Amino acid sequence: MTEASDSQILDILQQVRTIALVGASEETSRPSHEVMHYLQQQGYRVIPVNPRLAGQLLLGETVCADLESLPVAVDMADLFLAVQRTDAVIDQAIAMKIPVLWLQIGVINHQGADRARHAGMKVVMDRCPKMEIPRLIHRG
Template sequence: MPTQDPNCIRNILTSVRTIALVGASEKTHRPSHEVMVFMQAHGYRVIPVNPRLAGQQLLGEAVYADITALPEPVDMVELFLAPERTDAVIDQAIELKVPIIWMQIGVINEEGAARAEAAGVTVVMDLCPKQEIPRQGIPPIGSGE
C-alpha cells in the first residue's frame, strides 16, 4: 500500500537529493513546471524527463526521453503522467532499482504501486512534494537547519 505516513514522507524528502521528474513541461503555468522550480529552489537536483523535449534544456538541466536514458542514478522518480501512462515508467524504475516512486496528486495506479512495492520500491501516491515540504517544515537542502 503506498505510503501516506507523515514520518515516511519526511524521511523521503530529507534523504532524496536527485529526482527524475517524468512529464516535465516547459510551460510555466503547468504544475510539473511549478513543482520543478520549487524543488530546485529547495536544493534538489531535478532532471526533467519528457520525450517531446528530449535533448533540450529545461531550467538548467538536460531533458531526457525516458528514465532509462538518464546518465546517472536517481533517488526518486516523480510522475506527472496520466495514470494509464504510468505502467511503463513504473516498470523501468523497478528495473533500474530506483528506491522511490512518487505519483503526483491525481496520479493513481494501485496495480503499478503494488508491483513496485513487491519489488522493494517505496511508493507515494496522490501527494505533491511541493505541498508536503512546507507541511513538514523541511528546510531547503544545505540551509544548515
C-alpha cells in the first residue's frame, strides 16, 4: 500500500478534466454537493452518480444511476460512499478502466485501493480535492 505523494496528487488534479462523483447529493449542506460545486468552479466537468437521483438535474448535470450509465468517459471516479459500499463501485471503475480512483476523507478501503492500483489506476485515499486544490495549486 502506497500513499499518493503531493506531486502525484498535483499531477492528477492537473490532468483530470471529467469526474464522476459517486454519492452526489441534492442537499446543499452535504459535503458531496459542496465538493461538486467547487470542482465545477475550478473548471472540471463533474457528473453526479446516485441511483436515487438518476435522471434528475444536479448543478446543471444529469445524475447517472451508476458508472456504467455515464454519458462520456471520465478521468476520475470520486467516491463519497460508506466504506462498505465502495467495493462494487471500485470494481466497476476497474472494469471501465477509469484512470483515477479518489476516495474521500474517511473513505478508507485498502483492499479496494490495492485492486485499483494492480489494475493500473492511480489512487488517492482519505483526501478531498476541495482541500488539495487550494493547498497544491493555489498556493500563496
